[in-house]
């Protein structure tokens with residue numbers, strides 16, 4: 001499929017000092033993964049391209065942009081059954097639709113992709129995501145089903161429960177959500193009020209939302225889509241509160257989709273973004289479920305109501321930790337999409353003159369435009385690469401956990417919490433910078449950037465509000481600092497607290513040494529973490545209780561978590577760029593990009609870096 005490329009864009013591309021294919025293969029995990037990745041959007045494009053409005057064409061191109069792929073000469077060996085079915089319905093833009101219509105259109109597309117994914121037997125989770133993202137570029141009504149609902153079954157269910165429930169989810173015999181947050185509580189999970197009281201006579205749990213504040217509020221898909229929830233509630237058995245446990249709770253009739261007896265459910269109304277996700281509310285009026293519906297991988301309730309506690313009561317939090325990793329990765333790719341749009345636009349937009357009478361220039365020629373965009377290109381690479389590094393740590397820790405070794409759980413919680421906060425805040429700032437760099441056209445929905453922002457900025461809130469997540473990470477970092485103060489052995493990831501020194505060899509008149517950059521970020525993190533610990537201890541010395549002293553030091557504790565994430569990101573970026581086996585021209589460019597990212601960070605946080613010398 002030929003396409004004419006804007007001459008300014010073609011010229012800009014021709015000036016590249018590296019082969020983009022090297023980078024594309026690296027970012028997507030190698031040529032075979034990339035080929036598969038290109039195959040899917042091209043297939044989608046072929047299925048859709050006859051029934052589209054201009055806006056949709058832009059939206060689809062935006063969706064494709066993240067694949068940075070050229071479809072020339074791609075051959076597709078795939079049956080067209082779906083193409084016929086889809087073309088008859090057409091592919092309508094949701095930009096001018098009401099919320100109801102937009103939800104229905106997204107639901108139509110999502111149901112279509114669910115069917116196609118099964119027909120194409122797409123097993124790979126990443127491929128499924130790419131495929132869906134093209135068809136449903138905004139919030140997908142099945143998002144919770146695809147991720148947290150199935151993850152909760154896989155991580156909290158027994159083998160029997162997984163055997164029983166997972167096939168229902170995989171074939172969409174049921175559609176699920178993850179219902180934890182209540183109207184009165186989102187962060188403070190120990191404050192959740194929904195109860196699951198065990199009735200030993202009938203071997204059932206009685207689920208109840210006793211107050212208005214205990215109503216489940218916010219879960220995606222709860223408003224209209226889901227007919228089952230993995231619902232978190234306070235388990236009460238033999239008169240004792242046994243803390244938050246997870247339960248499989250049918251919500252709607254599988255045939256009529258009407259709420260089941262005792263269930264009041266609906267949509268919470270319009271939101272800042274995420275318009276095609278039906279976030280909902282749920283009230284339970286003494287709804288009964290069998291004992292077998294409690295997810296009992298880690299904790300159990302026996303027939304006589306005896307509660308068997310988990311080896312570690314934090315294991316019930318694993319689905320949130322898992323999903324925080326998804327959010328960490330998606331933040332980098334969202335910024336990558338936004339900065340791709342803004343950079344391409346900056347190559348084709350001519351506005352104003354640099355030299356009077358010299359004619360209007362590509363806005364990419366303005367130093368200010370380059371600073372706006374190149375720093376965001378660097379940030380996108382940094383976030384994507386740091387997410388890969390964090391995932392490697394996660395995978396090794398998770399495989400240990402599956403064998404019962406939980407020693408890395410605190411480190412994993414701290415890493416996911418701080419990186420989720422750092423990446424989503426950096427992504428939100430970066431996407432907004434890309435939107436503004438496109439002037440008025442960046443404010444058009446057709447640019448795609450506004451929806452990227454309004455949808456993804458919610459990631460600063462969901463899956464753990466960012467400030468709270470930083471404080472969670474700071475718990476771990478502060479404990480490590482206390483251990484360092486006593487000369488005790490530290491986890492590998494925080495050993496720098498004992499070893500970091502400021503012996504920078506670079507001088508101002510030479511090109512900065514990359515090892516010095518890592519050392520500077522390490523020393524800054526160590527200093528900020530140590531300062532936060534000192535403030536906490538100062539609070540204690542003033543006679544404050546542990547919790548009052550924690551609150552007294554909390555601003556610095558948040559900074560400590562962010563400085564830790566920033567160091568982790570810079571180190572991952574530089575070490576992966578050096579070790580990726582690129583040809584010289586590509587490696588030179590990427591190390592330049594890494595320096596730009598790190599030095600820009602020093603400018604943005606110059607107070608920290610000046611203070612530590």
Ligand SMILES: CCCCCCC/C=C/C(=O)SCCNC(=O)CCNC(=O)[C@H](O)C(C)(C)COP(=O)(O)OP(=O)(O)OC[C@H]1O[C@@H](n2cnc3c(N)ncnc32)[C@H](O)[C@@H]1OP(=O)(O)O
Nearest residue numbers: 143180186187188189190314317320321413462463464475
């Ligand atoms: C893009 C695709 C679609 C997107 C759709 C959006 C989907 C969104 C879904 C959701 O938002 S689901 C709901 C998410 N909700 C949360 O994340 C709640 C956040 N709050 C918490 O996690 C906890 O309440 C807390 C803030 C961590 C506090 O925990 P707690 O009240 O128990 O008190 P603490 O004393 O602070 O912690 C106790 C102890 O437990 C450790 N810990 C806490 N969480 C975890 C965890 N996830 N993993 C491991 N360990 C954990 C914590 O570190 C403490 O340990 P110590 O420090 O004392 O050793």
Ligand SMILES: Cc1cc2nc3c(=O)[nH]c(=O)nc-3n(C[C@H](O)[C@H](O)[C@H](O)COP(=O)(O)OP(=O)(O)OC[C@H]3O[C@@H](n4cnc5c(N)ncnc54)[C@H](O)[C@@H]3O)c2cc1C
Nearest residue numbers: 178179180181185186187218219220458462463464465467
């Ligand atoms: C788009 C979207 C989708 C969502 N999807 C789901 C879902 O599918 N399932 C689900 O269960 N939930 C979902 N949620 C809910 C989400 O998990 C909660 O909103 C989130 O956990 C934050 O809790 P909260 O809303 O109660 O905010 P709060 O915790 O009330 O935060 C308000 C303010 O209080 C501060 N604060 C709170 N606690 C502390 C503390 N200990 N120390 C310092 N400051 C503190 C916060 O920093 C914040 O500034 C979703 C939310 C959104 C926006």
